[in-house]
Amino acid sequence: MLICLPVLAASFCPGLKSNRPLDRYHKLEGFTGFNNENMCEADIPGKAWAGAGPGVRCLELRFLRHNLRGGVMMKHTLSVLVENNPGVLARVAGLFSRRGFNIDSLAVGRTENPRVSRMTIVVEGDDFTLEQVNKQLHKLVDVIKISDLTKDAYVDRELVMIKVFAEPSSRAEIMQLVDIFRARIVDVGPKTLTIEVTGNSGKIDAFELSLRPFGIKELVRTGKIAMLRGYKNSIKGNNHKEEDVS
């Protein structure tokens, strides 16, 4: 089960976030607009930015802003293991709002151990803020472990479902896009198609953008979930290369 709070998250940081999520990509170096190539490649980090580490990280590193303190504002993906106690979500969410930290997204779900849940929190801030977030989270008795995935190679995913207006004349085109983005049609209505797509936020933003001309009736998006890549554990045993194979 996923409990996601993107709306809540957005309200934490009025003025900091652009209303148009795609604005930020225009600030990327060498950005020439979305085309089929970079949309799909974005999901295969190793290929998109070969040699520069995992693509997502690279994408976010290039998108730098500065806050009032002069610190570099950066997005961090925190993976937080918590005890599955009642109220733990309120404790974490309350901590963020109380201390003035900006949550971009928050996703919670049980782990393989039913007593333990994992929260994936995307938070934007400079090093100072991140240090405080980390330390303050650690003070919560229910919090077992925090790792900042941004420091390592990781895979992240979001799931989005989009209900898009699909007149017979445009269906074929939409289905082509679905194909390109490796999305899936999960429901067909007389005038709409409901499409699910998973991927990192870049891909999802791009997909949303490409569907917008057809008219999006409804959109629901989970928070980001993320996991460290596996090579850290397997590097000793064998030298096989881990790849994002989604």
Next chain:
Amino acid sequence: MQSDVTKKVLRSQKGKVSKRKKEADQALLSGAEILIRSLEDEGVETIFGYPGGQALPIYDALYDSKINHILCRHEQGAAHAADGYARATGKPGVCLATSGPGATNLVTGIATAFMDSVPMVAITGQVPLSLLGRDSFQEADITGITLPITKHSYLVRDTSELAQTVKEAIYIATTGRPGPVLIDVPRDVSSGQAEYRRADKMNLPGYRPVLDADPAQVEEAARAIMKSERPVIYAGGGVVISGAHEELLQLAELLMAPVCNTLTGLGGFPGNHPLSLGMLGMHGTKYANYAVSECDLLIAVGARFDDRVTGDVETFAPEARIIHIDIDPAEIGKNVRVDIPVVGDVKRVLRQLLKSLQPRLNEAWRDKIMAWKKEYPLNYCEKGCLKPQAIIREICRQTEGKARITTEVGQHQMWTAQYYTFTRPRSFITSGGLGTMGFGLPAAIGVQVGCPDELVFDIAGDGSIQMNIQELCTAVNYDLPVNVAILNNGYLGMVRQWQELFYNRRYSQSELLNPDFVKLAEAYGAEGIRVTRPSELAPAIEQAINSSKPVMLDFIVDREENVLPMVPPGGTLNKMLG
């Protein structure tokens, strides 16, 4: 009419039933009984509380318990009394209230304890689980309300979890950086039955306070200390909490480094020691603030760089490298940049640190500080009417600096911090972080309960005392001979001072019409003494000390006396008024 035989049979059956019931009772206890038994087993001797509907099962279990219950006159009083008890004894303070308004009345007390890291367990009754969330009579979401002001909280959902919960709550409240923990007990949980099994181990995978510091950090701190020319120690409440006063004294004497204290740190270093600089910060001594402004190494020990200490953080200790020793990693670098963080229990860290240090003395630095102390002593104009500072000095003289002093919040609190020479830890009990008016009297009651043989003074203002004056009845009720010294100037003094200094003397809503405190004390069954002239001061205090009853001293003082020196809010420490 029944025959004898029938009667016998009936009697024996009755006997059997009650015996069986007794056996069952031994195996099964009510939740309330488990709660009280667990508290007893954890060594709790005193509870401060106030009964009510949803707490009735707990109060019923308390009826047979050896735990001493102090009935306060307001739940806020109960929370502050538990706080005072904890600060004076170092043991966890326990307060108990009913659901809804009872619980919300605890809130200020819990927040006070949270800000000053006081080990406290607050137990509240709650509506039965089946009625939770239905806006039932006297229902309040107290775990939600207290989320930001508790170290942890529990809403107990099963009677069988109570014993474990109590054990964990006390453990969390008293270890690491102490703080208040709330246990919310729905009525059906406290009246339900379960087997009592004393909890033996904790199940807290996410709670691991760091006690021993990283040796490398300690070494780095030691190197910085040995390299420094002009060290100053800035000692906070953490020294008192961790019982590190002896280690602090050793450190100061080894380095011949002057020590300034925060408000809650007073008493952690003997105030009559030649190296003591008293309090620093907004109303600190000039020499403490000068020393901090000119030192090249600031050793912060169990302190948290509050804005009342630092003033403008950009200009705070501008020439100093900063070593910050604290048990809470989140305090490191929170308010000021820190050069050498050392995370660990202050007592242990100081012991580790002392091993790698050699005696040092920079005579020029020492002489400079001595010169400051001589040139800029705390002073006030002694002429004319009764001066509040003179009262504190006289109380200090007569009690030889050995009384347990509590205060409310305001001018009197600052004068107490300045003019009472605290010589031992846990002797100054005041609301430093939250600044809670109405704290002093109930806290004094808690202190007197925890230290029955000691002399307890609550130094109060005429405004603050009226915020929890009902607790005078508690003191009378339990024969607690606390002394209340009201510095009565007919104003909310600190508000008036700020209005004088920053709002062009527009005394908006700061003048007070007061009751006759002497008559009021007598109405409560306490003793009341009014003092209007300097000549009456000494005998009145003597009378209060010798009285076996609670005494309320009403000192009519100079109305417009200010607390000086003063660093204007957000100002630089070495630029003081007065």
